[in-house]
Amino acid sequence: xxxxxxxxxxxxxxxxxxxxxxxxxxxxxxxxxxxxxxxxxxxxxxxxxxxxxxxxxxxxxxxxxxxxxxxxxxxxxxxxxxxxxxxxxxxxxxxxxxxxxxxxxxxxxxxxxxxxxxxxxxxxxxxxxxxxxxxxxxxxxxxxxxxxxxxxxxxxxxxxxxxxxxxxxxxxxxxxxxxxxxxxxxxxxxxxxxxxxxxxxxxxxxxxxxxxxxxxxxxxxxxxxxxxxxxxxxxxxxxxxxxxxxxxxxxxxxxxxxxxxxxxxxxxxxxxxxxxxxxxxxxxxxxxxxxxxxxxxxxxxxxxxxxxxxxxxxxxxxxxxxxxxxxxxxxxxxxxxxxxxxxxxxxxxxxxxxxxx
Amino acid sequence: xxxxxxxxxxxxxxxxxxxxxxxxxxxxxxxxxxxxxxxxxxxxxxxxxxxxxxxxxxxxxxxxxxxxxxxxxxxxxxxxxxxxxxxxxxxxxxxxxxxxxxxxxxxxxxxxxxxxxxxxxxxxxxxxxxxxxxxxxxxxxxxxxxxxxxxxxxxxxxxxxxxxxxxxxxxxxxxxxxxxxxxxxxxxxxxxxxxxxxxxxxxxxxxxxxxxxxxxxxxxxxxxxxxxxxxxxxxxxxxxxxxxxxxxxxxxxxxxxxxxxxxxxxxxxxxxxxxxxxxxxxxxxxxxxxxxxxxxxxxxxxxxxxxxxxxxxxxxxxxxxxxxxxxxxxxxxxxxxxxxxxxxxxxxxxxxxxxxx
Numbered sequence: 049x050x051x052x053x054x055x056x057x058x059x060x061x062x063x064x065x066x067x068x069x070x071x072x073x074x075x076x077x078x079x080x081x082x083x084x085x086x087x088x089x090x091x092x093x094x095x096x097x098x099x100x101x102x103x104x105x106x107x108x109x110x111x112x113x114x115x116x117x118x119x120x121x122x123x124x125x126x127x128x129x130x131x132x133x134x135x136x137x138x139x140x141x142x143x144x145x146x147x148x149x150x151x152x153x154x155x156x157x158x159x160x161x162x163x164x165x166x167x168x169x170x171x172x173x174x175x176x177x178x179x180x181x182x183x184x185x186x187x188x189x190x191x192x193x194x195x196x197x198x199x200x201x202x203x204x205x206x207x208x209x210x211x212x213x214x215x216x217x218x219x220x221x222x223x224x225x226x227x228x229x230x231x232x233x234x235x236x237x238x239x240x241x242x243x244x245x246x247x248x249x250x251x252x253x254x255x256x257x258x259x260x261x262x263x264x265x266x267x268x269x270x271x272x273x274x275x276x277x278x279x280x281x282x283x284x285x286x287x288x289x290x291x292x293x294x295x296x297x298x299x300x301x302x303x304x305x306x307x308x309x310x311x312x313x314x315x316x317x318x319x320x321x322x323x324x325x326x327x328x329x330x331x332x333x334x335x336x337x338x339x340x341x342x343x344x345x346x347x348x349x350x351x352x353x354x355x356x357x358x359x360x361x362x363x364x365x366x367x368x369x370x371x372x373x374x375x376x377x378x379x380x381x382x383x384x385x386x387x388x389x390x391x392x393x394x395x396x397x398x399x400x401x402x403x404x405x
Numbered sequence: 406x407x408x409x410x411x412x413x414x415x416x417x418x419x420x421x422x423x424x425x426x427x428x429x430x431x432x433x434x435x436x437x438x439x440x441x442x443x444x445x446x447x448x449x450x451x452x453x454x455x456x457x458x459x460x461x462x463x464x465x466x467x468x469x470x471x472x473x474x475x476x477x478x479x480x481x482x483x484x485x486x487x488x489x490x491x492x493x494x495x496x497x498x499x500x501x502x503x504x505x506x507x508x509x510x511x512x513x514x515x516x517x518x519x520x521x522x523x524x525x526x527x528x529x530x531x532x533x534x535x536x537x538x539x540x541x542x543x544x545x546x547x548x549x550x551x552x553x554x555x556x557x558x559x560x561x562x563x564x565x566x567x568x569x570x571x572x573x574x575x576x577x578x579x580x581x582x583x584x585x586x587x588x589x590x591x592x593x594x595x596x597x598x599x600x601x602x603x604x605x606x607x608x609x610x611x612x613x614x615x616x617x618x619x620x621x622x623x624x625x626x627x628x629x630x631x632x633x634x635x636x637x638x639x640x641x642x643x644x645x646x647x648x649x650x651x652x653x654x655x656x657x658x659x660x661x662x663x664x665x666x667x668x669x670x671x672x673x674x675x676x677x678x679x680x681x682x683x684x685x686x687x688x689x690x691x692x693x694x695x696x697x698x699x700x701x702x703x704x705x706x707x708x709x710x711x712x713x714x715x716x717x718x719x720x721x722x723x724x725x726x727x728x729x730x731x732x733x734x735x736x737x738x739x740x741x742x743x744x745x746x747x748x749x750x751x752x753x754x755x756x757x758x759x760x761x762x
Contacts, residue, residue: 129486130516130688159487160517164689187649200706202715207706215646217653225649227642234636250635251608259712274632274639278607279591282631285584285720289572291702292544292582296574297686299694302702329654331487332521337656345648345659349557349564355616358559363642 055386055403056378063088065389065401066103072396073110074117075139082142083172090173091379094370095228097237098173100381104388105170105309106139107396112314115139115169123150128158132298133165137317140171140192144322148180148188151326155186159331165322166298170194170309174214175228177324182216182224187327190214191290193303193320198232198271198287201280204259206270209303210235211290216364218329219346220339223371226364231287232271233280239268252276293323378404412743412760413735420445422746422758423460429753430467431474432496439499440529447530448736451727452585454594455530457738461745462527462666463496464753469671472496472526480507485515489655490522494674497528497549501679505537505545508683512543516688522679523655527551527666531571532585534681539573539581544684547571548647550660550677555589555628555644558637561616563627566660567592568647573721575686576703577696580728583721588644589628590637596625609633650680735761 057065063084070080083106091099109115119138123146125131131150135143147163154161171177174190181188194209210230217225234253242249243265253276256262257269261277274283295302298321307318329338352360374380381389381401393400414422420441427437440463448456466472476495480503482488488507492500504520511518528534531547538545551566567587574582591610599606600622610633613619614626618634631640652659655678664675686695709717731737738746738758750757 124691126691127514127516127685127688129512129518130685132690155486157484158515159484160519161486162517162684162689166690199712200709200717202711203717204710204712207709213643215642215649217649225645227646229639229642233632252633253636255712259710274636275590276609276633279610279631281718281720282586285572285586286570288582288706288720289584292572292574292699296695296698296702297684297689299690299692299698302698302705304702304705327519327654328484328487331484332519332654333489333523333656334481334483335656338653341653341656341659342649345645345653345661348659348661349645352557352564353561353616354559355556355561355612360557360560361638363638363645 053380053382055381057381057401058378058404059088059092059375061401062091062100062379065398066100068398069103069107069392069396070110072398073107075110076118079117079119079139079142082145083139085145086141086172086176089176089179092371092374093367094374095173095175095367097235100379101385102172104392107392108311108314109169114314114317121146123163125150125154129154129160129162131163133163135165135168137167137169140169140320140322141176143168144171144177144190144324145180147322147324148177148190148326151324152181152184152186155326155328160325160327162323162325164294164298165324166300166319167317168320168322169318170320171322173228174212175216175226178214178216178228179224179226181326182218182226185218187218187329188214188216189325191293191323193291193294193306195306195308196304197236198273199255199259199280201273201284207304208273208284208287208291209306210271211287211303213286213290217342219342223368224364225342225362226367231274231283231290233274233276233283234271236271239265239271294321297323410737410739412738414738414758415735415761416445416449416732418758419448419457419736422755423457425755426460426464426749426753427467429755430464432467433475436474436476436496436499439502440496442502443498443529443533446533446536449728449731450724451731452530452532452724454592457736458742459529461749464749465668465671466526471671471674478503480520482507482511486511486518488520490520492522492525494524494526497526497677497679498533500525501528501534501547501681502537504679504681505534505547505683508681509538509541509543512683512685517682517684519680519682521651521655522681523657523676524674525677525679526675527677528679530585531569532573532583535571535573535585536581536583538683539575539583542575544575544686545571545573546682548650548680550648550651550663552663552665553661554593555630556612556616556637558630558641564661565630565641565644565648566663567628568644568660570643570647574699576699580725581721582699582719583724588631588640588647590631590633590640591628593628596622596628651678654680
């Protein structure tokens, strides 16, 4: 999304608009608040693919019946460090934030906690829920399955989803360390962006219908796993790890069998699975050395020279810089999102979102 | 290593030889047995870089004083799911196997268990310890820091080690799912192999002294993080996750500050850190759906068509095929290892290892 758009909105106004829209689409207050929290978190950080852009999608899924606006989510603690959350086909944001709350509570008691979430749905950016742990002073790890876009290593057909891994750790005196990555070589929307501007893709990131690498966006039928043709066993293995932790621990089907996020069926629940885990950093080596060790690591990292013209960054640092800028100047909506949001306001009879003047 | 070598040894003979050598180098029985178990596990699976090749290295480290042959390792359970193992500068294999034993025991009680290992040392292949969990019916995750060979994303100097991530899950009726990967784009010894045969490296895997990508093995000064120039934030972020879990939870220095594995200082302990975790697959969704879900996933995976001339494999499948073959035909030693093993036998007055006839 271009940062040069004139249409920028205040965070609080965006939150009010989202909550109103989601309420009109049938979401109860806790569901609407959780989805709003996740979408605004992603948009503030500049993760535009997983931020406010998704609001119309969730409205469709709520109105189509894929999602329950007032789910009855049930958590069962199975053992002192583990549990299962049945998300009852509600909004995935509420499911994942709730699951992480339970994981954090267990971790505070016994050092670690993890929750498998079944009958869940799309939750936006995985990083949001890892961050929720870090904001409580814990390490967070989150994974989620998704419908197939990514080849297996040496495969010719999409099998895994982009199966994200998010990891966050608290850093004393600054924003958390935050990694939020797909296990594919490239995001799907990057292929679309390159196609739109007629640019050739990097090598080793996408493939045609035969599974052969292509650099022509229009020929792309699948993404390569992280590592490309030669080392894609790494990305595919990480994608599989995500399936094991998400789909299998929750007893759900794996990504290959999921209905596509984009429809056309917006009436059937998809049965997505999440996995969330929290660790207490002070529950390992005696004397709580974690904060000082992490500080020394980050100091060393930031002192590293970049290659010509470039800068090394701590994972998350780019996002926190974007967040500071967007908190100060407003969150931008590109023309497609402006149109989509105007349409939502009109159709759902919600006051339209106004730009900052 | 060429599979065409005539010099193949029986597993039991290799184990006897390793244990005798390690005993002569000062290792006590539990240390020698643990190192032997790990090295033979890696060599049976075909992970030659982390198998029997390393025996002379550990002898040097024991004789030089870097490693204690009879360490007093101390485990402290900090909370029901977490603990710390002080490895007292003993062999890393004993430390990691012991730590995983404790993690498994905690997981059996409370669903999950994790142990940070401090004052540790090189442990060979990370996969060995994840496997140890899977062999007990649990999911295992293992990470370890290492001395710097890998650039940060957009960096120009090595900062992270190859910082491996190993993940294993039990599969009913067959060998475990096993991922054991470095977070670099390529292993260091692959660069050496390409150099030895005068072959150009793949693009986007290694860099020169300025941090610029090079495909000439002789120019390589560092490895790129997994993902290469454009998407290396993923590999670098995973490498950082490994540091956070390993170095920071154990209260040790991070990889950038470690003494090099290869010396010349073989007298000072290096203070490596491991992280091991075990999860009970039946401690999440009710009714233990894990085995059937994983079975369905593997069946679907194996039914996927490969791209022309290639085959899709489950992570670990290549290793298990190699293990079956080496268990039947013997474990090969290339000429360099034959020479190194003959030298060890001579110098330590141990009966030499004889090939199968």
